[in-house]
Amino acid sequence: MTVALFVPCYIDQFFPQVAVATLELLESLGLDVVFPDGQTCCGQPMANTGCNSDTAPVARRFVELFTGYDAVICPSGSCTAMVRHHYAEYFADDDPAFTSVRDRTFELCEYIHDVHGGRIPDVCFPHRVSVHQSCHGLRELGLGSQSERMVQRPDKVAAVLNQVQGIELMPLTRVDECCGFGGTFAVNEADVSAAMGRDRIADHSGSGSEVIVSADMSCLMHLQGILRRQQNRLQVMHVSEVLVGRELETAPLAAAQRS
Amino acid sequence: MNESTVKSSVTATTDSRRAIMDRLRGQVIDSNPIPPIDTSSLTQFDDPLAVFQQNLQAVGGESHLVDRPEQVAEILLGIDVFSSAEQICSLVPDAVNGNVDASAVDDPHEFAPLDWTIAQGQFAVAENGAIWIDGATLPHRVLIFIAQYLAIVVSRSQIVSNMHQAYQQIGNIESPFGVFVSGPSKTADIEQSLVLGAHGCRKLQVFLLP
Amino acid sequence: MKLPIVDHPTAAKPFVTNEDRSHWHDDALWFVRVKRDRQASSVPEWEYLRERASAIKTHTIANLGDYLEQFERNATARGATVHWAADAEEHNAIVLKILRQHGTQRIVKSKSMLTEECGLNPYLENNGIEVVDTDLGERIVQLREETPSHIVLPAIHIKKEEVGQTFHTHLGTDAGASDPQYLTEAARNHLRNKFLAGEVGITGVNFGIAETGGFVVCTNEGNADLGVSLPKVHIACMGIEKMIPSLADLSVFTRLLARSATGQPVTTYTSHFHGPKDDNSELHIVLVDNGRTRLRGNDTFRPAMHCIRCGACMNTCPVYRRSGGHSYRATVPGPIGSVLSPSRDAKSYKSLPYACSLCGSCSDVCPVKIPLHHQLLAWRGELVGNGLLPLSKRVAMKTASFLFQRPGLYRTAGSMGRTALRVLPHFVTHNRFNTWTKARELPKPPRESFRQWYIANRGNPQRRDSVNGNATTHANTRSNGDAS
Numbered sequence: 001m002t003v004a005l006f007v008p009c010y011i012d013q014f015f016p017q018v019a020v021a022t023l024e025l026l027e028s029l030g031l032d033v034v035f036p037d038g039q040t041c042c043g044q045p046m047a048n049t050g051c052n053s054d055t056a057p058v059a060r061r062f063v064e065l066f067t068g069y070d071a072v073i074c075p076s077g078s079c080t081a082m083v084r085h086h087y088a089e090y091f092a093d094d095d096p097a098f099t100s101v102r103d104r105t106f107e108l109c110e111y112i113h114d115v116h117g118g119r120i121p122d123v124c125f126p127h128r129v130s131v132h133q134s135c136h137g138l139r140e141l142g143l144g145s146q147s148e149r150m151v152q153r154p155d156k157v158a159a160v161l162n163q164v165q166g167i168e169l170m171p172l173t174r175v176d177e178c179c180g181f182g183g184t185f186a187v188n189e190a191d192v193s194a195a196m197g198r199d200r201i202a203d204h205s206g207s208g209s210e211v212i213v214s215a216d217m218s219c220l221m222h223l224q225g226i227l228r229r230q231q232n233r234l235q236v237m238h239v240s241e242v243l244v245g246r247e248l249e250t251a252p253l254a255a256a257q258r259s
Numbered sequence: 260m261n262e263s264t265v266k267s268s269v270t271a272t273t274d275s276r277r278a279i280m281d282r283l284r285g286q287v288i289d290s291n292p293i294p295p296i297d298t299s300s301l302t303q304f305d306d307p308l309a310v311f312q313q314n315l316q317a318v319g320g321e322s323h324l325v326d327r328p329e330q331v332a333e334i335l336l337g338i339d340v341f342s343s344a345e346q347i348c349s350l351v352p353d354a355v356n357g358n359v360d361a362s363a364v365d366d367p368h369e370f371a372p373l374d375w376t377i378a379q380g381q382f383a384v385a386e387n388g389a390i391w392i393d394g395a396t397l398p399h400r401v402l403i404f405i406a407q408y409l410a411i412v413v414s415r416s417q418i419v420s421n422m423h424q425a426y427q428q429i430g431n432i433e434s435p436f437g438v439f440v441s442g443p444s445k446t447a448d449i450e451q452s453l454v455l456g457a458h459g460c461r462k463l464q465v466f467l468l469p
Numbered sequence: 470m471k472l473p474i475v476d477h478p479t480a481a482k483p484f485v486t487n488e489d490r491s492h493w494h495d496d497a498l499w500f501v502r503v504k505r506d507r508q509a510s511s512v513p514e515w516e517y518l519r520e521r522a523s524a525i526k527t528h529t530i531a532n533l534g535d536y537l538e539q540f541e542r543n544a545t546a547r548g549a550t551v552h553w554a555a556d557a558e559e560h561n562a563i564v565l566k567i568l569r570q571h572g573t574q575r576i577v578k579s580k581s582m583l584t585e586e587c588g589l590n591p592y593l594e595n596n597g598i599e600v601v602d603t604d605l606g607e608r609i610v611q612l613r614e615e616t617p618s619h620i621v622l623p624a625i626h627i628k629k630e631e632v633g634q635t636f637h638t639h640l641g642t643d644a645g646a647s648d649p650q651y652l653t654e655a656a657r658n659h660l661r662n663k664f665l666a667g668e669v670g671i672t673g674v675n676f677g678i679a680e681t682g683g684f685v686v687c688t689n690e691g692n693a694d695l696g697v698s699l700p701k702v703h704i705a706c707m708g709i710e711k712m713i714p715s716l717a718d719l720s721v722f723t724r725l726l727a728r729s730a731t732g733q734p735v736t737t738y739t740s741h742f743h744g745p746k747d748d749n750s751e752l753h754i755v756l757v758d759n760g761r762t763r764l765r766g767n768d769t770f771r772p773a774m775h776c777i778r779c780g781a782c783m784n785t786c787p788v789y790r791r792s793g794g795h796s797y798r799a800t801v802p803g804p805i806g807s808v809l810s811p812s813r814d815a816k817s818y819k820s821l822p823y824a825c826s827l828c829g830s831c832s833d834v835c836p837v838k839i840p841l842h843h844q845l846l847a848w849r850g851e852l853v854g855n856g857l858l859p860l861s862k863r864v865a866m867k868t869a870s871f872l873f874q875r876p877g878l879y880r881t882a883g884s885m886g887r888t889a890l891r892v893l894p895h896f897v898t899h900n901r902f903n904t905w906t907k908a909r910e911l912p913k914p915p916r917e918s919f920r921q922w923y924i925a926n927r928g929n930p931q932r933r934d935s936v937n938g939n940a941t942t943h944a945n946t947r948s949n950g951d952a953s
Contacts, residue, residue, distance in 0.1 A: 007919050009873070013883040014912040016919035023923075035923055037930035040873040046866045048827060050849025050858065054870035061874055065933065135828035147506055148785065148833035150515040174499070178787045182826025184862075187904040189478050189824060191485045194908030195791045196826070199495070225909025272563060275758070276553035279709070282762035283534035288771075290531030293524055296717065300517050314734055367699050368665055386512075386724070387734035400746065401698035404691045404738075422720040422735075429716065432681050432743050435547065435752075439723075439739040444691040447731070448606035448622065450629045451497050452649035457605060458657060458664070459691025459738070 002032040004069040006105070008079045008217075009041040015217050021240040022075040022108055028121045028244070029112070033073075036065050044082040048183045052089065059090040067097045071115065072105040075240050077137025077216050080107040085140050107141055108240060109215050113156040119163070123245040126166030130209035131157055132200070132223070133176045134216035143215065147176050157215050157239060164242060170207035177203075181222035197226045204234060211235040213242055296423060307385035307418040308467070314388035318442030319455050320463040324415065328354040331377075331412060331466045338464070340408055344374035348402055351379050351412045354466070361398040370399065376406035380413030380440075380465075382428055386421045387441055390465065391429065394436030403438060409460035411440065415467035474817050475799070475810075477824040481792030484626075495790040497625060502784040504732020505834065512728070518721055523838035525718045526775035530765060536679040536712045537756065543682025547744035549752040557587035560757045564589060564671070564704055565596055567753055571702055573668045575599035579686070579693035580607055581673025582620050582778055583706050583757060586800045589671075601663040603692035605656050612639045618794030620801055621730045621780035626793050660692070670697035674707035674754075675777070676722055680715040683743035684754065687726060687736040694740050701750045705742065708757050710774040722777060725836035730779040764812050769847045773808045775837040782831035782841055788824055797821060804831035804841040811848055819857045822848035880920065887914035 003026060007019040026033045043058035062083065066072045074080045083105045091098035112118060137143045137157070144155035161167060180186070180196025187193075201223060204212050212234065214220050220236040227234055235249055304310045312322045323334050331354035335341040348370070349357030355377045364370065378397070380390035390411050394400050403409065419425050429437070444459030455461060485491050509515045529536055541551045554560035560583075568576065576593070578584065578600060590600045590611070602611045606623035610616060612635050617623030624632070633647040642655045672693045676685040684705060686693045697703040713719060727733040745752040765771055783789045783803030794802040799810040799818065807821035822845045831841040852858055872879045890898055891914045899906040923930055 009879070009883075012919045013887060014914060016915050016917060016922050019919035020922060023927075034931045035920075035927070037920075037932045038876040040876055040879045041869075043870075043873065046870050048846065048849070049862060049866050050822075050846070050851070050853040051863070051866040051870070052850050052853070054866050058870055058873045135826070135830070139829035139833060146833060148830055150509050150512075176830075178826050178828035178830070180787065180826060182828070185823070185826045189481070189788065189826075190904045190907050191478065191482050192788050192792050192824075193826070195485050195488070195491060196787050197909070199492075199791075221912055222909065225905070225911065228910035229908060272553050272559070275555040275559060278555055279553055279756075279758045279762060280534055280537070282758075283537070283765070286762075286766045288531035288765075290528045291524075293521075293528050293714070293718070296521065296721075297517070300514050302513050318733065318737070371661070371665055384735075389735050389739070399698070401695065404694045404698060422723050423717070426716040426720045432683060432716070432741060435742065435744040435746060437741045437743075438694070439735065441733075441735045441737050441739075443737070444689070445737055446605045446653060446690050448604070448609065448624050449632050449649040449652055451500055451622075451625070452629070454650050454653040456657065457653060457690035457692070458603065458660060458695050 001070045002034060003071040003073050004066050005033050005035045006039060006066065006072050006074040006079070007035070008074065008076045010221065011075060011217050014221065015238070018075055018217050018238040018240055021238065021244045021246060022073070024244045025108070025120070025240050026073060029116055034069070039065055042079045042082045044079060045183055047082065047086055056090045059087050063087070063091070063098050063101045066101050066105070069104065071111060072101060073108055073111050074105065075108045075215070075238060076218065077107045077134045077141050077143060078218055080105055080110070081136040081140035107137060107143065107215060109157045109160045110141060110143060112160050113154070118159060120160060120243055122165065123243060124165040125242050125245065125248070127210045127248050128168045128170050128208055129161065129211055129213050129242070130170045130172055130204045130207045131161065132179060132204070132212050132214040132216075132219055133157070134214060134219050135178050137215050138176055144176075160243065161213065161239065167242070170209045172203050172207055174203055179219045179223055181219045183218070186222055193222070194226065197222055201226060201230070201232065201234065205232070209234065211237050211248055213237050213239050215239045298423070301421055301423055302386070303420045304385050307420050308415050310385040311383050311388060311418050314386065315442065315465055318388045319445060320388060320442040320465055322465045322467055324467050326469060328412070328468065331355055331410070334466070335410065335464070340462075341375060344408075346373045347375040347377070348373055348406065349377040350396060350398075350402070351377050354412050355410075361402060364399065367399045367401040367405075370401055370405045373402070373406045375408045375410065376402045377410045377412065378403060380411040382417035382419060382425070383413050383465075384422060384425045384439070385418055389425075389439040389441035391425065392438050392440060394434040394438070397436070400436045403440065404459045406460055408462050408464075409440070409443070410464040410466065412466045412468060415469060473798075475797070475820055477792070477796055477820040480798060481796035481824070484793040484796055485791050491791050491793075493628070494626060494793060498784045498790045501622070501731060502781075502834075505729055505781060505784065508728035508732045508734060512724065518725055519836055519838050522721050522725055522836055523775060525713060525721060526837050527772070529712055529714055530710065530771060530774050533709065533712060533765065536714060537709060539679040540677055540682055540712060543680070544754055545682070547682050549682070549744055549754050552753060552755045554755055554757045554759070556759045557757075560587045560706065560755055560759065561589055561592040563755050564706070565593065567702065567704055568593070568598060568669060571669060573598060575601065575666055576669045576671055577601050577603050577664055577667030577696040578671040579673065579688060579696050580604040580623070581671070581706055582800060583673055583708050584671065585617065586759065587706075587757070589706070601660070601667065603660055603664065603690075603696050604688070605653065605690060608656060608660065609635060616795070616800075618802065619780055619783055620778050626795065664695050664699060667696060668700055669702040669704060670700050671704045671706065672697060674705050674711050675726065676719055677707055677712045678714075678716060678719060679712055681743060683741055684711075685719065685723075686740050686742065687738070689731075689733070689737040691738050694738055698746065701746070702753070703742070703745070703751070704753045704755065706755045706757065708759070709761050710776070726777055726779055729781040729834065729836040760813055764809075767812070770808060770812055770844055772839045773805065773812070773844060775839050776805050777837055779836060781834040781836065785830045785834045787828060787830070788826065792824070797824070804845065805839065808841060808844045808848065811852070815852060815855060816857060819852050822846075822852065880918065883918060887918075890914040891916075
């Protein structure tokens with residue numbers, strides 16, 4: 001299997017360690033991983049603002065760049081959902097390059113769970129973890145059961161995380177409420193966004209968790225920004241970092257500051 | 260607004276009808292017919308009576324299993340607000356003797372001081388604790404809503420599982436009025452605190468005859 | 470120039486930054502959402518019912534002309550008088566005419582979002598008619614001279630202490646009293662007198678049934694029924710989208726409505742009206758368009774007409790819960806309101822489609838499966854297409870698109886940005902002009918991007934001969950690629 005690694009723009013620029021962990025994880029699964037050069041962004045910021053004419057060339061470029069691989073794997077549910085569910089308006093329905101890329105683009109946990117048999121190499125992470133389900137991962141990709149819909153689906157992120165030795169998944173009160181990131185929403189509606197983020201953090205903190213783990217780094221970027229402002233010792237990690245056995249960063253802030 | 264503008268606006272109603280219909284007809288939208296409901300996918304209860312009683316309790320009502328109509332009065336007399344009631348309108352005379360003859364009243368406003376109405380339910384619905392009351396059984400429909408307390412007598416052999424069966428049971432609607440009653444009148448408009456007895460009955464007693 | 474343009478972030482700010490109040494409001498609505506979940510999960514065929522409700526509405530809206538005619542025919546045969554109103558003004562005039570014909574001084578009215586939409590209350594009051602809203606929540610906001618902040622829970626934004634104050638002023642309740650039981654009892658007694666004095670009862674309509682010519686009104690309080698079963702005249706105001714074909718279809722909606730709205734298995738009273746009370750009474754049904762036929766003409770937004778006004782999308786919306794219903798400055802707030810309002814006036818309501826994190830929860834609680842968050846996203850596209858996005862945002866997106874199409878420039882810009890964040894002092898990057906940093910820190914910028922790491926650790930990334938090259942050759946080029 002030759003798979004292409006798609007690294008979303010903000011991960012490339014701000015969270016390279018997440019892309020490194022994703023790459024190492026995929027390699028440890030025995031996959032031939034290539035990193036196509038020239039990749040930038042899936043176009044979601046423009047699409048979510050309604051700037052469809054600005055999205056179209058970015059989407060077309062993405063499809064050209066990622067055509068021809070057995071799979072395109074992305075450490076972000078949101079960017080994967082963009083390709084799978086929102087690219088259609090920029091392509092002809094029967095455009096084979098588009099449909100092929102659309103049908104082969106996977107979020108990381110989803111790929112492991114659905115395509116790769118679900119197993120991961122042995123790894124240990126002896127910590128209390130609370131999982132943040134990103135909205136697009138959950139509701140658009142169906143990575144788990146959602147509280148709104150009365151259908152059961154396997155929780156793909158938890159299924160992968162549960163194989164990690166020593167990990168303890170902590171229950172949340174509101175299992176799948178939005179963290180308030182929402183792309184440009186975070187700056188358009190800064191007050192509401194921040195209030196949503198603080199509420200999510202309170203739920204995670206209240207669970208006794210040491211670290212918020214998510215398949216979407218964009219949500220975590222927002223939550224981490226608030227945690228740091230609060231001088232809260234709760235950490236965030238991308239799921240890939242846990243799955244390759246990265247250490248939990250020890251508390252960098254004074255314990256007394258924990259809120 | 261003066262009379263002339265009122266008049267001109269209302270003569271416009273026929274024009275408006277035409278305009279609305281023209282806009283609707285002018286935009287043809289393809290659609291599929293609604294397929295018949297798949298009854299096999301609907302929940303049927305093995306014990307609709309038990310489910311009904313459970314749901315009635317959940318919506319704030321109280322149910323009583325009785326074997327004979329006379330037991331209704333016996334049970335009601337054990338309830339303080341009934342034994343002390345001054346005005347009782349019974350539409351189920353073989354169960355309760357009322358002292359207000361509703362059919363002799365012309366103006367429904369006269370029911371303002373009514374303490375109790377005893378009504379006849381046609382059938383009940385297990386999934387939501389509702390009871391169907393056909394307006395044809397009511398000399399005045401306000402009787403259901405204006406009394407401080409309401410009791411409904413219904414046969415426990417007449418309990419359907421769900422609303423699909425309920426509307427089948429109703430069949431063709433003949434009366435100008437019919438109502439499903441599920442529990443006593445209630446509100447939660449003040450801070451989501453549930454309060455029974457908003458405008459209608461403060462409590463609902465349901466008597467389940469064989 | 471003073472156009473009433475709603476800026477949701479500004480309108481929401483006082484509510485959301487009042488943390489106690491915002492949390493209290495959020496908790497109250499989440500409580501309702503949880504009750505809804507419990508009810509929905511108790512119905513194994515829940516998702517089937519949603520599918521079916523959506524199919525019924527799609528079919529009915531497509532054939533709305535036929536069903537309205539059938540409804541009118543059957544309603545008339547049962548003795549009702551059917552009126553047609555093209556817009557809000559005509560609706561109000563029709564109602565006033567009926568009231569004038571009966572020399573009406575005072576009316577009692579149950580909850581109707583349509584009459585709110587049409588501004589019926591102020592119109593009638595300006596014409597000298599006393600209007601009493603009889604739904605407790607609506608009466609509270611009416612006494613406070615406010616508008617409902619939620620379509621099912623009109624007073625959800627008001628604390629019981631504030632209700633106590635209002636009732637103390639208007640109903641003479643004890644000063645400082647805030648017990649909901651006590652206050653509800655006071656409202657009951659106050660409104661009993663209003664019911665007895667009402668000369669005409671006005672209600673909304675939850676469902677109009679074409680096959681029977683009747684309609685259904687759902688309440689928990691019994692206020693609609695009490696309001697219309699005392700007077701001789703009942704006026705029912707109905708948006709044309711409330712139509713459904715048959716009683717069999719009604720069964721689907723009566724199972725979904727209250728469960729979705731308040732987490733009850735059904736409303737306390739589900740009342741079916743088919744013609745006037747008796748020979749001495751009148752039943753008037755006012756069918757209202759007011760922009761609905763226009764909405765029907767739009768393929769993208771037509772499903773918004775499926776709405777049965779349960780309010781579930783508001784209860785679940787994380788933005789609504791924290792910013793309060795009044796921040797939308799619209800009769801219908803929340804997700805469905807943010808779809809409907811711009812269809813009335815795109816310019817005034819252009820900020821509402823952006824008052825959404827696109828979490829998608831609304832679409833999945835909606836009992837009639839309106840793809841609400843997709844419609845909000847579609848609205849953004851419409852607004853941009855109509856030049857209604859602020860220039861600064863438009864330019865930002867153009868620039869982003871430009872960079873994302875040019876990897877070299879993107880890398881340079883990224884590198885410069887990270888360097889700037891690293892070297893600039895905190896107060897420069899975290900000031901009041903940077904919206905991100907009002908409540909958050911910026912990410913700590915790494916020295917190298919992933920691509921730089923990749924080149925250092927794995928060699929050059931795989932390059933295409935040409936981005937526009939033939940896809941079929943890639944398998945071969947890849948196996949000989951330079952990624953190792």
